[in-house]
Amino acid sequence: MAGWSKEKRERVEQAFYVFLEHCYINSKDEGRISLGQHLYDGQVRTITEIFDALEEDIHDIYILKSRQLGISTVVRALVIFMLGVLPGLKGAIVFDTDQNKTESRAELETMIHDLPARLKFSRIRASNRTGLTLSNDSKVAFMAAGVRKSKSSGTLGRSFGLSLAHLSELCSYDNEEGLEAFQNSLSETNVDRLYIRESTARGFNHWWELWKQARADVHHCRCVFLGWYTKPSQRINRTDLDWALYGEQPPTDKEIEKIKEVKRLYNYDISPEQLAWIRRKMDPTAMKDDEGDAEYEASPLRVQEQPWTEGEAFQQTGAVFFGAKALTEMTRSQIQKPQERYMFWAGQQFFDMQIFPAPNVKMTEFKVWEAPDRDSVYVLGVDPAYGENEFNDRSSIQVLKCYADGVDQVAEYAWPLVTTFQLAWVIAAIMGWYGKEGSEVRYILELNGPGNAVFNELRSLRSKIEGRLNYKEYEERGLQDLFRNIRTYIYTRSDSMLPGYNYHFITQTRLKVTLMERLRDFVSNGHLRIRSLDTIEEMNTIRREGDSIGAEGSQKDDRVYALALAVHCWEEKARRSLINGRRTREAEMARKSLSMVDRVALFQQNQLQSFFDRQQKSRVTLGQRLRYEQWRRAGRRY
Numbered sequence: 250m251a252g253w254s255k256e257k258r259e260r261v262e263q264a265f266y267v268f269l270e271h272c273y274i275n276s277k278d279e280g281r282i283s284l285g286q287h288l289y290d291g292q293v294r295t296i297t298e299i300f301d302a303l304e305e306d307i308h309d310i311y312i313l314k315s316r317q318l319g320i321s322t323v324v325r326a327l328v329i330f331m332l333g334v335l336p337g338l339k340g341a342i343v344f345d346t347d348q349n350k351t352e353s354r355a356e357l358e359t360m361i362h363d364l365p366a367r368l369k370f371s372r373i374r375a376s377n378r379t380g381l382t383l384s385n386d387s388k389v390a391f392m393a394a395g396v397r398k399s400k401s402s403g404t405l406g407r408s409f410g411l412s413l414a415h416l417s418e419l420c421s422y423d424n425e426e427g428l429e430a431f432q433n434s435l436s437e438t439n440v441d442r443l444y445i446r447e448s449t450a451r452g453f454n455h456w457w458e459l460w461k462q463a464r465a466d467v468h469h470c471r472c473v474f475l476g477w478y479t480k481p482s483q484r485i486n487r488t489d490l491d492w493a494l495y496g497e498q499p500p501t502d503k504e505i506e507k508i509k510e511v512k513r514l515y516n517y518d519i520s521p522e523q524l525a526w527i528r529r530k531m532d533p534t535a536m537k538d539d540e541g542d543a544e545y546e547a548s549p550l551r552v553q554e555q556p557w558t559e560g561e562a563f564q565q566t567g568a569v570f571f572g573a574k575a576l577t578e579m580t581r582s583q584i585q586k587p588q589e590r591y592m593f594w595a596g597q598q599f600f601d602m603q604i605f606p607a608p609n610v611k612m613t614e615f616k617v618w619e620a621p622d623r624d625s626v627y628v629l630g631v632d633p634a635y636g637e638n639e640f641n642d643r644s645s646i647q648v649l650k651c652y653a654d655g656v657d658q659v660a661e662y663a664w665p666l667v668t669t670f671q672l673a674w675v676i677a678a679i680m681g682w683y684g685k686e687g688s689e690v691r692y693i694l695e696l697n698g699p700g701n702a703v704f705n706e707l708r709s710l711r712s713k714i715e716g717r718l719n720y721k722e723y724e725e726r727g728l729q730d731l732f733r734n735i736r737t738y739i740y741t742r743s744d745s746m747l748p749g750y751n752y753h754f755i756t757q758t759r760l761k762v763t764l765m766e767r768l769r770d771f772v773s774n775g776h777l778r779i780r781s782l783d784t785i786e787e788m789n790t791i792r793r794e795g796d797s798i799g800a801e802g803s804q805k806d807d808r809v810y811a812l813a814l815a816v817h818c819w820e821e822k823a824r825r826s827l828i829n830g831r832r833t834r835e836a837e838m839a840r841k842s843l844s845m846v847d848r849v850a851l852f853q854q855n856q857l858q859s860f861f862d863r864q865q866k867s868r869v870t871l872g873q874r875l876r877y878e879q880w881r882r883a884g885r886r887y
Contacts, residue, residue: 252303253303264330265330268370271285271364272360272363292323295473295475296327298310309469313460315476320475321353321447324447325342325417327445332383333370339409341390342414342415345421347393349417353417371383379391389413390409394416394419395422410436413442413443416431418448420449428455450562483530484526495526495529503544514558531546531555549569571769572772583778583780587617587618589616591607592607599670602678604731614667615660615679616660626688627659627683628692628819629646630693631676631700633672633700643663643805643807645808646811647661652837653828653833654776655834657780677738681731685734689823693815693818694751696754704753752814752818752821762796764814765798765813766798768816779812781808
């Protein structure tokens, strides 16, 4: 379906600016003003982005913003305007609380009543507790999503059919069920449909999840970020007394990086006057000393209110656990797209299981960056769903390739729809695949909650395999002969599924802290290489509150905890033998980088050395035999 024509877009957009000229609000800074005569840069950009999107047939708008930019006000005005000029639309404006709903509704009603008659704008024909009906039969409902769960949480948007909606300050909503119901009430075909979601950040919450999803769906969603600098009044003029305190010092190295990033991402030039304002906002007590210029650092709470970029907007509200610099560097240098993606069809019995290439990202359970390598060492960290953390509804497995000087993530499994028995089969499948061709594989399993059931099923796999002697009918089931790999691995290592060879953990708070602290050590010193962006994003949500370390709010940390388990297994079970064998990353790279000529020369050298060794052994053997004969002939007195 095509978007709005250029002519329609220009006609409606121009009419909206005229409408704004006659919209009056009571502003915080200047009292009663005409909205159209006092538009901020961020408000103008928001209007332009929305109409650009409609012209491109994009109807879902996501706006991530700094505080006090007037975005909620101008979007509400746009919703009322669209309802007034497009007959028969049904719309809704959703707020976080009933108080905000009541205040904003009164503001909109006053806005409509104050419009001059010559605009010929639709007037209010009916008003009731739930909303307004305009004279052109358009309707708008006013709703409150709620900042805490209640019995009515799932009723948001039910019994409504909407083609226009504005959801304000989603960061405060605690109503995922209601938002899902609301989403299902929205039209997907009305050519004039428009759905605007706007909010500040306030940590890693449901709004963060929505923003990530929208960023990935470029064909249907338009994402707009508005930093603190899009409000012209946020500046300190050179004539101001505060200029000497905050404006005269040249930009620090960190500030220069941020200024360049804003220019690169949003094509916006930060002025010295604006820089002075954000310095005062972030750290008004910063002072220059003998050691150098002042560093205007701020707490995560303050940063998320006035971010420079969307990446800076989402901040942990507790103490940040993993260093942002280390994660940023890891993202830039190590993150890769998987070479292969798989999905498991486990079935109800072990021998039903099949593995297929995943047709798309959403159906991917198992991501592979490096296929199994000959004569290598691997560890699997396993965190079953609802094991260590009751909020983690996914089972996760991290596969690491081990060296004496570090570990590399080579594969990752994460999926919510897997039972404990099926998870055991998945573990066995991965171990069988990575354990072929002489490689060593260990697993470490979290036993809390459903972990015991997983372990019991792993122990029983041998008897299940012994009970099925004919494997012909099970060949070619994925991951290069699934059952043959598992059978070979179990019979090659009789202790492959037993506690003596593997790790079985019951995690308590103190032990989890130890594991996570050690994981942080290896992230910081570069011993751990992570390739999964999903894992890095989870690590960004980890914070520390006293003796508790975990994801903020209802966010997930199952990938991170499985990673911590795998790192612990490497350090405790595998690293010592690798150090003794001098199996480092550098040695591995040197072995793999040998050219064909080098390999032939090395082969010939080995063959020649083997020949000399055999000759020497023959001479030694012959000498021993001659001495024996001499001793025997001399009457054994030799």
